[in-house]
Amino acid sequence: MPNIASSKKRVRTTAKRTVINTARKTRVRGFIRKVEEALAKGDKVAAQAALKSAEPEIMRGVSKGILHKNTGARKVSRLSKRVSKLGK
Numbered sequence: 136m137p138n139i140a141s142s143k144k145r146v147r148t149t150a151k152r153t154v155i156n157t158a159r160k161t162r163v164r165g166f167i168r169k170v171e172e173a174l175a176k177g178d179k180v181a182a183q184a185a186l187k188s189a190e191p192e193i194m195r196g197v198s199k200g201i202l203h204k205n206t207g208a209r210k211v212s213r214l215s216k217r218v219s220k221l222g223k
Contacts (some may be wrong), residue, residue: 156201159199159201160201163195165199170189172185174217174218174221177221186214
């Protein structure tokens with residue numbers, strides 16, 4: 136446990152940010168899971184709708200710093216590729 140005032144504040148701040156970041160990560164994973172489930176069922180319409188809502192959420196995660204820029208782009212790219220393959 137820190138003794139310095141600024142270190143104590145850092146502990147409090149880090150605890151708050153951890154809760155917020157965990158919630159954001161969970162939210163992004165939930166949106167990705169909806170796309171995955173629609174893909175597993177083979178429902179192209181549902182998969183497209185889920186991807187349309189998941190893409191901004193993933194990019195929001197990138198802008199908030201919970202995902203790296205390239206990771207977000209890669210996830211969106213791979214999901215959209217799988218959704219487009221579904222109809223063929």
